[in-house]
Amino acid sequence: MAANLLSNPIISPSFLVHQLSAQGKSKRITPCSFNFRGPKCAVDTPYEGNISKFPRVNVWDPYKRLGITTDASEEEVWSARNFLLSQYAGHERSAESIEAAFEKLLMSSFRNRKKTKINLKTRLKKKVEESPPWVKNLLSFVEVPPTVIILRRLFLFAFMACWSVMNSSEAGPAFQVALSLAACIYFLNDKTKSLPRAAIIGFGALVVGWICGSFLVPLIPSFLLQPTWTLELLTSLVAYAFMFLGCTFLK
Structure with missing residues (x-):
């Protein structure tokens, strides 16, 4: 192509230099050299292929991981867990993270209930100890069966x-x-x-x-x-x- 351009007397030397430089650039540009990245939003859910990934997998606080407040009721905890599992059921690590947060809250609730029962028994025992002697003698003949x-x-x-x-x-x-x-x-x-x-x-x-x-x-x-x-x-x-x-x- 360069020989043809040189043999044509009508083409100026400046035009020839411009065409040659353009030809060299076109050889270096390939479709694979484009690096296109679409707009990224901070609230978008990350994807692994076609499977959605839970964005709060590494959040330590179980309440924040499930997206609920610290004063949430037991029904709200169950609802949050079921909803998140239905959304990210296809991603194994996400499901494990949701279940781990739910189990942590469940065990915490169980411990709180146990402490409440222990406190009630302690208070009742203390009241019995502080009661008059005749009340103690009367209660010594009473027991609560299963x-x-x-x-x-x-x-x-x-x-x-x-x-x-x-x-x-x-x-x-x-x-x-x-x-x-x-x-x-x-x-x-x-x-x-x-x-x-x-x-x-x-x-x-x-x-x-x-x-x-x-x-x-x-x-x-x-x-x-x-x-x-x-x-x-x-x-x-x-x-x-x-x-x-x-x-x-x-x-």
């Missing part, structure tokens, strides 16, 4: 009460009261390992319940009672309650 035992015995005595009410028009509750007393003594004997002590507590609960029922039942307005509900039946219902309390919470 919830399952309480529910089982409550169901038994409630069944006896319903049985007595259903048979009120046919016969009195003597048989049901006898069965309830036997069950009360059995439970107390299983707890105290002493049949005489269990019998004393069981009979005592029956007598106290019957006396209290004899005073309380007449105070109930008559329009609240059924015609078949006798004084004996209503008194036995109070006795069932006292026997339940005696065999469940006394020791």
Whole structure:
């Protein structure tokens, strides 16, 4: 091309120099030499290929990592965790970071609850220690069994009460009261390992319940009672309650 330009007498030397320099530059410019970078925004979510990456993976504070405040409720913590997992489920490291922050907050909440329970027990124990001697002696005979035992015995005595009410028009509750007393003594004997002590507590609960029922039942307005509900039946219902309390919470 340079030989053709030199052989043409019409082309000036300055034009020739300009064309040659342009030709040299064009050889150095290739499509691969362009380094184009689009505009970058600080809030854009980074990408690894086509998978979105959690932008707060390395944030140390679990609250800031999940994007919630320090006074967020447990429901808000769960909502933030579920939302972030649905957004970044395809990125393994992001999901692990979200789960780690959530577990840290969950363990912190568990420890706080445990401390609260311990503080309540400590306060209750302190109040008992500061109470009068007769209160201490009275509480020494009381214990709280597991919830399952309480529910089982409550169901038994409630069944006896319903049985007595259903048979009120046919016969009195003597048989049901006898069965309830036997069950009360059995439970107390299983707890105290002493049949005489269990019998004393069981009979005592029956007598106290019957006396209290004899005073309380007449105070109930008559329009609240059924015609078949006798004084004996209503008194036995109070006795069932006292026997339940005696065999469940006394020791």
